[in-house]
Amino acid sequence: MAEEGVPGATDFPVKRPREEEEENGVSASAVSMELEGNKEQPDCISTVIPGWFSEISPMWPGEAHSLKVEKILFQGKSEYQSVMVFQSSTYGKVLILDGVIQLTERDECAYQEMITHLPLCSIPNPKKVLVIGGGDGGVLREVSRHSSIEQIDICEIDKMVVDVSKQFFPDIAVGYDDPRVNLHIGDGVAFLKAVPEGTYDAVIVDSSDPVGPAQELFEKPFFQSVSNALRPGGVVCTQAESIWLHMDIIEGIVANCRQIFKGSVNYAWTTVPTYPSGVIGFMLCSTEGPPVDFKHPVNPIDANESSNKCKGPLKFYNSEIHTAAFCLPSFAKKVIESKAK
């Protein structure tokens, strides 16, 4: 039970911010210079300034979202990325990877529920599911609400993300408590290549942005591996950026998917306040086989009250918002539908 503690948590060295100066030498009074001088910062790593965290990246130039920090709970550097957790003043605890907000306790429900139930509610009786990324465990929590599921494999590259989530985000890492879950620490690309053909009913790719460790997860060879790992009529859902910021990236993903997934190729989106531009999208594709109509869920979860016992009720997802997520603003529809043909 998540409430009872943090199973398997490691004792991390917790660093505290100093009053006047951060470790990297940026002083509190240099905030505006820091904002201005983003170009000079290596690895696009935003800096925690005393009082506030600002998310600055060339992925969304000219804008920044900031959250007020109550207390920094963890700062570390794994083999792959920098990892930080802080208590914010109004969004609960926040997980940051390489300076980019991955989740906040206040709005994680929108992302985790949508990336999971959009694919799983679109096929009858999913039994075997693979999660690539998603080390925080939130997608696992949502997958495990489906009683038809027998096997949940997850391949996360960065063990530090798993450990940090188990220590600081028990209501999210609760997903790991499910006995159907098998955790593999390793490269998702390599893992998928080794999967026997047609193994999974669904693959969920819960990745960070296509810079850093997640870059390959947006490329064509990866989609080919996903397709091979899926049964005929199997489904994939991948994190697919923002229609407001990244139509160029999305255009490329749609074009790649159209070549590889011969069932159907769709784009859906949802609102997540702490993601840049306030929205995040998903590619939903199926392989050749029994047809999948993603827009009309055949496996509704709304009424499945038994799933709520350990995990609490669904906060965001319902069948209506499932269908609505596929309705795109005209500017996005035009680009996506032209690529999808």
Next chain:
Amino acid sequence: MAEEGVPGATDFPVKRPREEEEENGVSASAVSMELEGNKEQPDCISTVIPGWFSEISPMWPGEAHSLKVEKILFQGKSEYQSVMVFQSSTYGKVLILDGVIQLTERDECAYQEMITHLPLCSIPNPKKVLVIGGGDGGVLREVSRHSSIEQIDICEIDKMVVDVSKQFFPDIAVGYDDPRVNLHIGDGVAFLKAVPEGTYDAVIVDSSDPVGPAQELFEKPFFQSVSNALRPGGVVCTQAESIWLHMDIIEGIVANCRQIFKGSVNYAWTTVPTYPSGVIGFMLCSTEGPPVDFKHPVNPIDANESSNKCKGPLKFYNSEIHTAAFCLPSFAKKVIESKAK
């Protein structure tokens, strides 16, 4: 034609920010103190720091969205509020009232198209429309796409907003060029009280947040006046805040509307990246009379190509996203539907 110049523009004194110090005495190097010290700032007015504009308000504590400023184009103080226009580096020109972003050229389409076409596409043959607020002219631009409309009245309290929009936002203020438009500068509450009963097919309330000049536009007597001004089966659409930030305000608005509008009471939402939390909602209500099913538009505008000549094509709205806008996340649905009964 908007492209030919700025009809009726006033010659405003344009103030430039000084290098080291803003007019209010906040120095460039004091940014973090300023962020921290928001409590002390009068009127929640965010300050332009050299390089960036940060939107800070007790309406969304603990978070701030910032836009990089290329050039400040206008700063003034009207009888009602402070008014600022700046050129941002990635969102086009931006209009700020009392420190809060009202619109940016890059994403204004989402707000203006949805607040207008959600009500007008829900009734057959709208003829007389009243806009309360909306001084920038964007809603007028959208209303005037509807060829059935004979009369468009607008009541904006602050002439400076109208003038500034005509000078700096010609593609938005183009709405004023329509000969069906009658501009009234004055208090929307008083204007509505004087409207003969049953005058309008639709009333659109394009207000700022319920602090400052727009406060009364969220209160029951105002909704009663709107109801009186509408014909039987007439519709109102009002700006109704964010489901992520303001469920308490929304709950109150829904309860008020339910008492006053005896046709139907609905909540819809859309994505606007530069609004706090990235979403904005609308109350859509109808008066007793011919029933209005807001979720299924009877007056589609998608095919109305003639409207595109001066104003450009619709960028955001289409009939699918109209219907989708009424699908709410479970956490919001629960509150809104319980109040709506």
